[in-house]
Amino acid sequence: MTTSLRRQILAAASVVALSIPAYGHAAGVKNVIMMVSDGASWGTWDMASYWEHGQKGQQVYDGFDVKLGMTTYPLNTSTTPTGGNTQEMSYDPAKVMDDTPTAGGSFAGYDYLKKGVTDSAAASTALATGQKSYNNAIGVDNDGKTLKNISEVFKDAGRSAGVVTSVPFTHATPAGFGAHNVSRNNYGEIAREMVNGGVLDLIMGAGSPDYDNNGQSRSAVYTAENGPGNNPTTGAGDAYTPESVWTDLKNGTGPMTLIESRSDFEALADGTKTVDGRLIGVAQVSGTLQQARSAANGADSANPSGLAYNANVPTLETMTKGALNHLGKNDNGFFVMVEGGAVDWAAHANQTDRITEEQVDFNASVRAAYAWVEQYSNWDDTMLLVLTDHGNSMPLGPNSDSIFFEGVRNNGKGNLPDVMWHHTNHMNENTRLWAHGAGAQSLNNYINGQDPWLVMMGHNQTGDYITNSNIFGAILDASGLAPAPVPLPAGVILMGTGVAAFAALRRRRKAA
16 A cells, blocks of 8 residues: 555544444344354455465355454453443554554554454453453453343343354353353353353363363363362363363263263264253363364374374364254254354464464354255344454464565465464454344444455455444344343444545556
């Protein structure tokens, strides 16, 4: 982008006051499937598409009719409740478009995106409850008070609810849809609420205390009630499931039926196994299904890292199929959140190969969900959302330290792209959101700004975006369920950009 064009874009920017539209209840969607690739920056989606297809535009979600941006900033960046509902964080498209060079091979726009970021707990809370909160919050507001989440809304309406993840089931994103706690780190309390609380009809994820990150059995089990930490065998900080909950589940005396083996997950997925009542599937691995495995697992050239996968655990795709089969038994409908959680873990570590693996499995899970709707439901009954909770580490092209927002370099199908990572933590970028099926258009009622960055990156032609706390209201609209969500505080100002002005500038640039 030339300096001249940037100045014209910034000159076209205008401040748009946030408005929350009236609610409608016409669609009456039965099933809502929300799929979250945790920590997927823009380049993450492209990296996996290049590996899988050698080009962009080939994923099933690329054909969805609703494509919006979604901002993810939290209420504030405190890690404890500070009181009140004053919106302190925001997103300004004009600052993102600032290509002024800064120290260390960066730009002012890059630097801006590293500030005021959400964590997965606040992001999950916003998605699940419609209210932004502080970082670390699990289903509570900035006063520490409990917020009703979408799982509870569906459960109250006689529908089912579930969460699926490739990381420990007590981790921040699934926890936000099944628990309430002032801190995401209170894993024991979170596990007890998710398992014993009765809201979630299905839980699937990692976090087994009996296995390590390579899926190897441990000789002893930790006793921590509020991990992570205190594993007597390894000394590792990986105690995500408290002993009291785990013992009851293993003994068959808990409130949910436990499955662990890969074969049981696969049988649930192909329909040869069914479970009555509430079901929890904890894969035989500790931190993640695959991302945290070591190089000692050997070589296998069939995947991006060239390292053999943990053989005893299901894929996220398999979990997704099984979860939909289980929840789909309720004729009244269901809500499920499926998370590719280890995408975020790989992003923090700047692992180009591992993040590609994780995103490829997530893409397969989306295809599985789409196919399930086609076979067992229909698009008049089901709404499918594909999104991330926030960006992470901003993988861009190999020359993006000198070329503003250069995209990752495509090296063809089956080859890892060339990437430059710009951070090791979350980003405040305007993320990608796709929606399909009945009620998907309800998201358009929440558009609160336009961002030229979305147009520049090729996501949509208008730059339209919503914020993450709008998802809750859109689901309520689509499903016909009340009450109305809690809007952002009155008077909050978001930055938008005149779409017509920006489109005219693009036309002039192309004609030049």
